[in-house]
Amino acid sequence: MNPGDRVRVTRADRTYEGVLLPSSTDDHLVVKLEGGYNVGIDRAEADVERLESDVYEIDGTDATGDDGASEIEFDEDLPTISLISTGGTIASTVDYRTGAVTAQFDAEDVLRAVPDLAGRANYRGRVVTNILSENMDPQIWQELADAVAEEIEAGADGVVVMHGTDTMQYSAAALSFLLETPVPIVFTGSQRSADRPSSDNVMNAVSAVEAAKSDCAEVLVCMHGTESDDVCALHRGTRVRKNHTSRRNAFETVGAEPLGEVDYETEAIDFRRAYQQRDAVDLERATALESDVELLKFTPGMDPAFLDVVEGSAGLIIEGTGLGHVHTDLIPRIEELIDDGTTVIMTSQCLEGRVCDRVYDTGRDLLEAGVIEAGDTLPGTAKVKLMWALEHSDNVEEAMGTSLAGEIQQRSVPWE
């Protein structure tokens, strides 16, 4: 029995008929029902019967040859928005963690799940992957960047990426460096799955589509801006952070106001800060990331052996204390790593404010050892940026100290 087969599943006196979809866990079957909904079914207690083989090819296009373009009537007065799924919850009617995001993800699937999207745009649908967002990695960031670039080349006026919230900030940062974009690329997701009364999926999806129609050609994260259903905040992809485990307004722009917000009722978008206009640049796609980059957070009592793991790695981001410090006993080992070819970048676990290693002895020793400062770049963003810079920059130190996608915000420490 393979994904793509038409199956009949019986469990606890209920019978489901539909197409078997890829599941992210071995425990659950995911079946796309005739009506378009997906169900996750406990595999251990289910009887499965194959009715027909290979009804769908599970690769983003189905057996009918559908290329993802909407079968719904095309309205030439509306922009075309591409909806890209990576495993998020928005188009799902059951908990996405059980694998219930449809791999056959076309415009009909989305409109069925979120009818409020109808009439706002012409839609294209596309699946890049179907994983838990904690399982994202640099390889998938590149595949996602490829998919987004192809959608833009195919004529999308904006792209919405549906993504699990756990690592959305890392993926948004990755696309910020991998792509120069003439159109908005808007990440959105859901903190509460669609089956909960308090789900944020509809408002986030609708607001993300509105943002994707705007003239802000940046990589954005669009999520609830308050605890109410009034506005979604638009965060720059390199400055955003999931700052709460469970609240719907978990995402915040660190150290500044969000770039803007979408009013859910009026659909008005209010930008508060400067941004890159639509069509200001041509589409460009960086072709590689150096994935051998680690991030290490220093805390008192840290075992220096963590640095041994980095030996031979291309890069290391340190999350230091304060202005960018670690225990002074670690500095000689860090210098060895640098002499051995590892690029070492300093960021701060404070999250807000620049690192500034000229001020104190420990910092000066780190600079002398060859550590590079990343300004006020967030540690996770610095990790992604270094992966990019090691492949695409002639001068990594200069690149890490320069704001390339809004990632450096504070120009100096306050006393300067």
Next chain:
Amino acid sequence: MNPGDRVRVTRADRTYEGVLLPSSTDDHLVVKLEGGYNVGIDRAEADVERLESDVYEIDGTDATGDDGASEIEFDEDLPTISLISTGGTIASTVDYRTGAVTAQFDAEDVLRAVPDLAGRANYRGRVVTNILSENMDPQIWQELADAVAEEIEAGADGVVVMHGTDTMQYSAAALSFLLETPVPIVFTGSQRSADRPSSDNVMNAVSAVEAAKSDCAEVLVCMHGTESDDVCALHRGTRVRKNHTSRRNAFETVGAEPLGEVDYETEAIDFRRAYQQRDAVDLERATALESDVELLKFTPGMDPAFLDVVEGSAGLIIEGTGLGHVHTDLIPRIEELIDDGTTVIMTSQCLEGRVCDRVYDTGRDLLEAGVIEAGDTLPGTAKVKLMWALEHSDNVEEAMGTSLAGEIQQRSVPWE
């Protein structure tokens, strides 16, 4: 030439006479001048001549047999506050990073540096260590707890701990678990050294002394509450975080308002939340910390080899994503560590909000592997608490899920 010797130092046509003090760096000499000020002098360019040996014993009491009690007239109407130095800047007239905190730290030293403290209390002075705060470790936390306990036993009505800001939150958390206290224990420090016009040292020191005189018998952090010189915020030691690298109001209580604030002008203290009253408990001092506890922050693309470093360790704090997740490929290795005897605790890099691993597959798998949840305990606080719990708790899982010193604040996830 040793600390405690009286020396004459000549550098660039200037001559300094005084007592050589311990320096935190090899590059600088620190000399306590006759007038009481300390200077840091570049060793490479200095000529040093010994005038007299062992004028002071460098151990917290001087050669005169002074036990740290103030020689200033005792005012029986005032409380007695113990001022404990660990290497902070407050009583120093030069940059504390160059080692310029006096090791002979008596009431006169403090009053000379911060005259505004006079008349507010009778003071005792004591030096526990003289290091950069990034060099703090569990051993010094225990020495600090011993010193604080001794001061309270000796009759201090409150204790002020002067500490570098980089790791103040970790030390404050450590004392929160190591001590049951009948009096306030107030950490303070300085984000700008005393030689800068914008230094915060005087206001922080004065406010900390006022807080130490209050009836809040908890471990607090007292630092600027705003960017102005109006109020200092009082943060609970287990919930505070340095959230900015350089601002004077860098410290914040995570996920709540501070416990209270001190008005610098009126000296009024306004508590906004419940706290433990003075003399509500007797002094108790835990006698050990398990220092073999590591903290590991998970980010996408992390090398699983970091987990190998933890093999055989007593404990591991994971800073996971969202509700408490890591890449699912890491879970079998984490389970091996647990089976091998390592206690593994889950916290969230979101910082705000509880971990809740019952919700999603990855979390349930982690719980099945034996990972213990720490509620909304901050990751750094969880590290310190686990060091304490492994020595002092019969049931570590229960201890980590229970608020013992205000470290767990949010009782449930919002949808419950």
